[in-house]
Amino acid sequence: MAPAAPRLVLGLLVLSLCCEACKKVIFHVPSELEADTLVGRVDLKECLQSAEFISTTDGNFKILEDGSVYTTSALSLSAEKKTFTILLKDIQEQVEKKIYVSLVEEEKKTQTQKTRHARDTVLKRTKRRWGPIPSVMIENSLGPFPLQIQQVQSDTAQNYTIYYSASGPGIDQDPKGLFYIERETGNIFATRAVDREQYPSFQIICFATTPDGYSPEVPLVHTIRIEDDNDNAPYFTQDLFEFCVPENSKPGVVVGQVTAEDRDEPYTLHTTLKYRIVSQNPPITPAFSLHGDTGVISVLLPQLDRELVPSYTLLVEVRDMAGQPFGLCTTGTVVVKIEDTNDNAPSFKQIQYETRVEENRVNVEVLRVSVVDLDEPGSPGSGAVYEIIRGNDDQAFEITTDKNTNEGILCVVKGLDYESAKQRVLVIGVNNEAPYLLAPHSQQLSQSTCSVTVHVLDVDEGPVFKPCLLRLDVKECEDIGTAIGRYVAEDPETGNSEGIRYRIPPGQCNWINIDDKSGEVRTVKVLDRDIGEMRRGQCNITVLAIDRNNCAYLSPKGDIPFGIYDIPVSVMDNGGKVGESTVRVNFCDCVTPTECDGRSRQLSGGNVTLGLWAILAMILGSLLLLLILITICGCCGRGVMHRQVTDDCANHNLIISNTEAPGEEVMDQNIIPLQNTCDQGGYGVKTGDQQTFEVVKGRGHTLESVKGGGHQTLGSVKEGGGQTMMDTCRYSYSEWHNFTHPRLGEKVHLCRQDEEQKHSEDYLLSYNYEGKGSLAGSVGCCSDQHEEEALDFLDQLEPKFRTLAETCIKR
Incomplete structure (x- = not known):
């Protein structure tokens, strides 16, 4: 027989069953052998102690566990030597051994031997007639022990002395000592109780032999069956059963199945199980049914609503003996979760x-x-x-x-x-x-x-050109100043063009300009198709439309040091496009914008030392003021301007020193006020762009201006409708200031330069209207004072001013 297939161990070592040959066995037998004839006995344990499988290479022979060799059919040696092999295997130890058996025909014997041989032959040829029915022993038997469970007896015992023996599980194998057989009677006894679930049956081999060792009977394989006792309650295969079922499922829909087992003998009442639902939580209308034989759970309630009951807990029972009250039972738990379906609209x-x-x-x-x-x-x-x-x-x-x-x-x-x-x-x-x-x-x-x-x-939007692209045709060699069209924009909020200003950015075609108010386009050069950008016959020009609200303002926040700052500015249009640029700002506390160099100055308080130029500026300022007073009084004396001057008129014409009242609102389009500069400290902010915005806080007044404006006279200051102001003695402070300040500034500027053409640190300061209620009254020569007694204060003046006083006295 070939070795068994090799087995891989530890991934590297291959083991195989090793075959070893034990000693050879020779049996002397007659030349003719009938079936079920004992040939001899082999000591198997001597060859392999723990043989698990016993087989032969010749199907005409069989071998029992005790080593007895029998024929399975009638044989004739025919004076030939018959050989076969007995194979013994131990699977656990990976061992296989062989016993070689040879059958040799017996030699001729004497008459006495023949007589004995004939008797033995008769015994050996006797058919097996001792086969009792299987024995039955009730499990968990209470005894008394030893308990007789069966008797085996050979028919040959009628003629010969027979001794009985047995081997197998329960006798000389585990559980050893459970059974034994009486040698003379063949009675089989049990020594203790047996658990059927552990040992459902035993198969033992019974032997019948004569005192001289011959076996007149084939060994008997006897079965001892352990009869079941209902000593095991059924049990569920899971501690907890969990199932899911969609809400609103129809009755009869299978939810799941519970299963149970019983260790007692199958196909008996001891293992015939029945299922039932003991209780349901929540204890409302029963929602499920349980099939008693199969354990299948189905929907019973037609309206399972997850929003009302999201899950159910069932206590189920399984009982053997087909559910009879005396059967053994066990309970289990089933949780049925109700799955959500979209049965609720949002x-x-x-x-x-x-x-x-x-x-x-x-x-x-x-x-x-x-x-x-x-x-x-x-x-x-x-x-x-x-x-x-x-x-x-x-x-x-x-x-x-x-x-x-x-x-x-x-x-x-x-x-x-x-x-x-x-x-x-x-x-x-x-x-x-x-x-x-x-x-x-x-x-x-x-x-x-x-x-x-x-x-x-509503958001303030920039003006929009309609159309966004305008084509203007112009003839070559037109005169300078020829109007070629008009390009205007509308304010989306108002639907008109009021207040919109137009300009053409630098760097484009320089042969036209546009009126900043009307949007009228005129030529500024004679057009020639043969030169410059006009060689293509056309020129694309971008026109900017700016409304009053398109101005951006910078005001400093918090207490920040004076100096020059680079401020990043982002501008976003309606389409979400963002442009970024940097604006350089000089933040200082200078009173005169032209001297805003970023160096910190003392705003108020402390000791002030006046230099030579400061004293000179004060003298020149006083002389200039005196000159103005003389001029005005002279006009009043000659009767050229006949006007009555009241206290209010003094406010409009003369700048009374040390006033704290605010100046009047400036509405001229060339002056752009900055918001909250006075309230937030009003320090100067100077930006280097096309237009320079300056806010300077002086001592006692606020001066606001936009550089780049044209010259104007006091009489050219216009009101809302563009008409020249003709009202006598009704000039506002702003009008007076705008007329006099630039001229005074220029004169003082020239006077205050030193030999290096640098400005003096001190200069003439401007003062504001102080308000009504002065004890001295107005010093205007045109004031409404008809009685000379009101001019008594002139007597207290210095000699230099008496001439001025005499000039102003009404003649």
Whole structure:
């Protein structure tokens, strides 16, 4: 016999069954052998102690566990030598051994031997006639022990002395000593109780031999069956059964199956099981049924509502003996979870919403709406899907779902126009991710909607050219100053062009200009197609339209040190395009803008030392003031300007020193006021751009101006309609200031230069109106004082001023 297949051990070492040959065995037998004839006995344990499998290479022979060799059919040696091999295997130890058996025909014997041989032959040829029915022993028997369970007896015992013996499990194998057989009687006894679940049956081999060792009978394989006692209760295969079933499932839908087992003998009442539901939690109408024989759980209640009861807990029982009351039973737990289906439609918490958004804003969130859905949170049955049903024909709005909060996020994706529509009304609907399933006995629901009113907030927009591209045709060699067209823009808020100024940025075609107020385009050069940019026959020019609100202002915040700062400025247009640039700002406390060099100065208080130039400036200022007074009084004396001067007129004409009242509002278009400069400290801010903005806070007044304005006289100051002011003695402080200050400044500027053409540190200061109530009254020569007694204060003046006083006395 070939060795068994090799087995891999530890991944490297290959082991195989080793075959070893034990000693050879020779049996002397007659030349003719009948079936079931004992040939001889082999000592198997001497060859292999722990043989698990015993076989022969010749099917005409069989071998029992005790080593007895029998024929299985009639044989004739025919004077030939017959050989075969007995194979012994131990699988656990990976061992295989062989015993070689040879059958040799017996030699001729004497008459006495023949007589004995004939008797033996008769015994050996006797058919097996001792075969009792299997023995039965009740498990857990109470005894008394030893307990006789069976008797085996050979028919040959009628003629010969027979001794009985046995081997096998329960005798000389585990569990050893459980059974034994009486040698003379063949009675089999049990010494103790047996557990059928551990040993359901035993097979022992019984032998019958004569006192001289011959075996007149083939060894008997006898079965001792242990009869079952219902000593084991059934048990469930799981500690906890968990099943799921969709809500609103129809009755009869299978939920799951519970299974139980019983260790008692199969196919008996001891293992015939029955199932039933003992209780249900919550203890409401029974929702499930349990098949008694199969353990299948099915839906019983036609309306399983997850929103009312999300899960059920069942206490189930299994009982043997086909469910009879005297049967053994065990209980188990079943949890049935109700799966969510989309049987609840979402509904808005509010049916009306209002929100606001600035016009031209893009990609901004304007509102969040929320819904109520009774389905399981986080499931497709509760996931909200929002849509804009009405009011979004231009696709200016978009609504999405926040997966974390299930809210609808309404956003503006296209800029809104306040001038076109001051509000938008949207109708928003909501559905679920999963399709809606109608619950039994319920009515179809309509889609939940809400209305959203979006108020569009007006934002100051820049002017817009209409059309955005204008083509002007002009003839070559036209005269300079020829009007070739008009290009105007409109304010989207007002729909007109009022207050819009126009200009052409530098670096473009320089043969035309545009009137900054009317937008009229005129030539400034004679056009020639053969030179410069006109060789192409045309020139593209960009025109800027600027309204009053397009000016950006810088005001310092907080207490920051004086100095020069580079400030990044971002400008965004309506289309969302952003441009960035840097503006250099000189932040200082200088009173005169031209001297704003960033160096810190002392604003007020402390000791002030006047230099030579400061004293000279004061003297020149006094002389200039005296000259003005003489001029005015002279005019009054000659009767050229007949006007009555009151205290208020003094306020308009003469700048009374040490006043704290604010100046009048300047409305001229060439003066651009800066917001809150006086209230926030009013220190000078000077920017280096095409226009220079300056705000200087002096001692007691605020001076505001825009460099680059044209010269003007006091009489040319105009009011709203563009008419020249002709009212006598009604000039405002601003008008007076704008007329006198530049001229005084120029004169003082020239007088205050030293030999190196540098400005003196001290200069003439301007003063404001101090208010009414001065004890001295007005010093104006044209004041409304008719009585000379009111001029008594002139007597107290110094001699140098008496001449002036005499000149001003009414003649």
